[in-house]
Amino acid sequence: MMHMLNKIKKSVWWLLVPSLALVWWLFSAPAVNSETDTIASSETGVANVSEYQLDNGLKLIVKEDHRAPVVVSQVWYKVGSSYEYNGITGISHQLEHMMFKGTENLGPNEFSQIIAANGGRENAFTGRDYTAYFQTLEKDRLEVSFRLEAERMRNLKIDPAEVLKERDVVSEERRMRTDDNPKSLLREAFNSTAFVNSPYHHPVIGWMSDIQNYSLEDLNLWYQKWYAPNNATIVVVGDVEPDAVYALAKQYFSPLKPEVTAILKPQLEIPQKGTRSIQVKAPAELPYVMMGWKVPVVKTADMAWEPYALEVLAGILDGGASARFARELVRGQEIAAGVGAGYGMFSRLDDVFTIAGTPSQGNTVAELKDAIRIQLELLKNETVTSEELARVKAQVVANDVYEKDSVFYQALQIGMLDTIGVDWKLSDAYVDNVNKVTAEQVMSVAKKYFIDDGLTEAELVPIRVNEQTMEKATGESHDS
């Protein structure tokens, strides 16, 4: 647990992942609320990636990385909170929890015990557009992963008593992540305001009353509907031989029957016709503000270059200590204690470009918002400098190398793209596409998308807690 001032400078923007950063928080816990799916890299070439498909529709993508004798195996399902509707929000995440609680041939938690006994690390995460399960193992144990994942792809057995217990666990998870965290509360309210009929309206973990009322039948139906080989992609990265992995996949997954998976309704967000502003009052010490504008993503863009221009724009504002926000707002004017920009170009549906921050002591939220608006006006009226463009591009090129230090992250990139319905090979072109962005294009997307009619603002109004907080030292205790 490093104590980095960087974190203070950035004031815990950990969910608002800056667009050029790793989604490191995805790795840290089971069932992460992936509110911002950020990805920023490309492959050096497709030569070391092999793609296969089994007769039952299961897709397998294998990437060789022989640096260490390890392998990561990830199973991605096309289901997540954006597939859900009111009343059962969060059920994809609840089902992800149930996937550890027993199958026809495995007792509760036995999956985890077997992986552990094989020296493996495992977990799962749920996002808006995907649910993924992963194991990292020494390379000769890949078979264990396939054997167990094949079992729970079709043979899950949900025990009613386990459902009740696990609903309690997820309720605790929601309390920890959202209810007792003022910034998360604000983010949740922000999303449910910015999106009216898009399923990005509701939180990945679900509303509390939905969590507490999932039935056994709800979960079984959700499992039947989405967990099938023809709705899944397996991504394997590591010190492996692709054809051997393919043979292993055939051995374990070929016997599984495909399912007629449901066709999703489009649920296209209605056009926004004016600024939406909300406040959330919560026990907190510091004010916080989020601003967001509707923008296209790679999957939805009419003009393919626009998401890359937005990506560069995010880097101009918030790509490290020399970006405009750090230089002008945190240092120069000292109006922000921290401020960040967030844009995830890879999602299934249109998303928002967000800017969020905490004003410095002595400054107000209104002053910070004005300062942010001035920065946006600058982007609309003056082309960014060639130095700034070169800097963002150099960072993208370097990050592309740095990210290869993690087999997990390499697998994550492929799995996420494929699951949202974007050709994963597009990640090859990522660096090129960023390099092609011009200063004029950055100005163009700034003018087109940072408009008040597409703006949603949410302000956290702190109800101070420190006055209420007092230490009751009971000293010597009842313990014996």
Place this chain on the structure above:
Amino acid sequence: MIHKITLFVASLLFTATIFASPQIQHWETSNGARVYFVAAPELPMLDISVVFDGGAARDGALPGTALLTSAILNEGAGDLDTDQIAAKFAGIGAKFGASAERDMALVSLRTLTAEPVLETALATFTTVLTEPTFPQDSFERLKKQVLIGLLAEKQSPAALASRAFYKNLFNEHPYSTMPSGEESSVTNITLDDLKAFYQQYYVTKNAVIVLVGDIEVDKAKAIAEQAVAGLNEGEAAKEIKPVMVLEKAVTKKIEHPSSQTHILMGQPGINRTDPDYFALYVGNHILGGSGLVSILSNEIREKRGLSYSVYSYFRPMRQLGPYQFGLQTRNEQAAEALEVMRNTLIDFIKDGPTEDELNAAKQNITGGFALRVDSNSKIANYLAMIGFYDLPLDYLDTFKDEVNSITTMQIKEAFARRIQPEKMLTVMVGGEAQ
């Protein structure tokens, strides 16, 4: 030829066991900094860290000093101001970091190794490390940011619990304060305090240099030499005083308007070179260190659904670091969850692990050993640890054997001797039951 074939076959049979740990090369710079290097030619990048015995444990009367000292380095150095330093690193995609934990202060760089990128990155890194100018305006701003960070802690029950845990676990010991300091101390720190701290602790006799990346050893030697040539030799920091164990159980309750109560429980644990390290590490792995399959997770989460996360871990430090248990649960069931956690520990001390549990733990730890060193950043972290705590160079090579040698009796005996559930600190941060 036959030899080769035999070896090849053997390697197929024993792929998991013949995997070698990273080859660590070790030397000293001419001015006395200890260097640890692993060549990693696969990716065209380099990680370099300089670690000083200058963490928050050296803060003295002004907690926050170590953190602010590390934070001000890249605010001005040589002829460069803050913006210029930031632009130098960002312009080539290099990542600079500076941080302070309790034991270590760490200044680090990640860069590509292609020239002229590498040369620019190293030159800037060296200037920042060895010629900081301590600008007054940056200092004032950093202090304000730390103070805002302290306010942010007050809206987080987890952060409040952690602060109270260290404060009451370590009492008069330097480990008792947080690296981010306290409002009163941060307000009172002066720029001269930072300069003095830097002069005393950012010296080569007090430094470990870690290099992992795509360079040859000769290049590594030149880089290490150049990086710290501008630092004073100084002397190694004095030993930190020993940690006193708790004399009796203590419970601290902090009211917070949250729906959950965050519970931390623990006692001073072990240091990095502790003779009981492996017995306690493996034992705790079974009890609360192995995630979803630990005994604690089984009792708290699997059986009772009381908490999303429950864990226990030893954090070995220069002196005894914390042995910490934690969970969060809605306020109404805080007492029940605490009781289950305590009883689970008491039962474990009384009964010790079963042979099956120990075997499973050994399989988990040793069967996944390669995962511990499968990236440059993980290797760099191990090198920093080995160098800073003076662990043997073959620490990674012998790690599996050390784990495999542990018996159920050794674990039971070590827990009985070292862990005192009747003298633990318990911190509870949360609201009233509704």
